[in-house]
Structures are given as C-alpha cells and as structure tokens.
Amino acid sequence: MKLKIYFCVPLWTIVFLAIAPKSIAQDSSLIVGLKSGKVIHANQLKLKEPLLKSSYILVNESEKYPIQEVKYYQDQTGYYSWARIDAYGKEVKLKRELTGNVNTYSRLVSSYSYNEFGGMYSTTKVEYFQKGQNEINKINYENLSRALSDNAASASKLDETKSLKTLNVVAYVVGGGLLIGGLAHMNSLNQNEGSPPYEDTSIKFSPLFFIGAATLTIPLFTKSPMKRKLNEAIAIYNK
Secondary structure: OHHHHHHHHHHHHHHHHHHHHHHHHHHHOEEEEEOOOOEEEEOOEEEEOOOOOOOEEEEOOOEEEEHHHEEEEEEOOEEEEEEEOOOOOOEEEEEEEEOOOEEEEEEEEEEEEOOOOOOEEEEEEEEEEEEOOOOEEEOOHHHHHHHOOOOHHHHHHHHHHHHHHHHHHHHHHHHHHHHHHHHHHHHHHOOOOOOOOOOOOOOOOOHHHHHHHHHOOHHHHHHHHHHHHHHHHHHHHOO
C-alpha cells in the first residue's frame, strides 16, 4: 500500500505541471492595446456594453477602459481592433479572421427594413482585407485585383470571379428585358375586345415573364462561389 501511494504523488505532480503552463499561456493571450501605446496583459477580460451607457473593457474584474481609448483587444473569441474603413468614415470595430501578407477582417452590420407587417432587423457580415500596412478595403473583385496584381496565381483565381460577375451583369440585363417584355405581352393577352360581359375573364400569363424572373435569380446562386473564389485568391497570396 505504501508503495502505491509513493507512485501516486509524482503522477499528480506531472499532471499539474502539464496543465499549469497551458492555463498560464491562455491567460497571457488576453490583451488590451490602448491608443496611448500602453499594452495590458490580463487574466480576465470582458467587453461590457450596457444600455444607455458607454461601452468599456473590464480587466481583471476591477480596471475599466472606455472603448474610445482602446485600439485593439484579444479575448477568448478572437482579436478585435478599431479602424477607419474609408477616408471619411468613423472608426468601426473589426474582427480579424486571417493573418498573413494580407490580413482579413469582418464586422456585422445590422439594418432595419419596413414591410407590410411592420418590419424586421437583418444582420449582414461584411468582409475586409488589408495588405501590409495599407488601407483597409472591402473584399471585392475591384479592390483585390489591384492589391493582388503582383501574384499571377491570385490574379488567375480572380479572373474566375470576373467571369461570374460578367454572368451576373448579363443575367440582370437579359432578365430585366424579358420581364418587361413579358409584362407587355401579358397586357396584350388580357385585353378583351368588344363590349362586356366577356366570355373569358381569366388572367393569362406570358412565358417571357417567368423566364425573365428565373433569369434574375442567377446572381443568388453565383454569390457564394464568388465569395469563395475571392477568399481563395487571398489564401493563395498568403502562401
């Protein structure tokens, strides 16, 4: 029995030593960078956003740092920073998604749209990129084609996106034309000659209307492949 106890003590010691460094490393990853240049390493870090009051970051349950003084912070959910996304806009909060020669960021934008039932809120994820220390720009074909032009593989991947974009433009033009033509055709189909009562009062639909409506849905199906190829072009550049 004494022999078993003798071997249990080193075992628990080894387990503690294996876990402790991980806990310390996890705590050291919590940081707050202030606009003054000061960097705070925290054991506990929480973003507080009270109603009717200014937001702040709470460090170690005691220190408060107003958001206006914070340049960036990192917690268990990721790395966040405040930056201007255009020359005249205000600073917005961005979450870093990818690091490399080209960093990518995202933010959630909420909007309210009215309808016959009153309205509803919707949230959209907007993605940005930054090459080196250059300006932060939205991820789209035009911006990436300029930023990644010095990498042939990335440019080739962007050309695939360009093809999808061209397809979208054609779909809008052709679909819109067919829709208008279909409405005009329907108007002529539903005109009755002579005096009422009319024998046929049913509404007649033009096939052009349905073909045009279907054509206008093409951009809905190309949106996801376009987004994927844009991000693939960035990933290629970062290799």
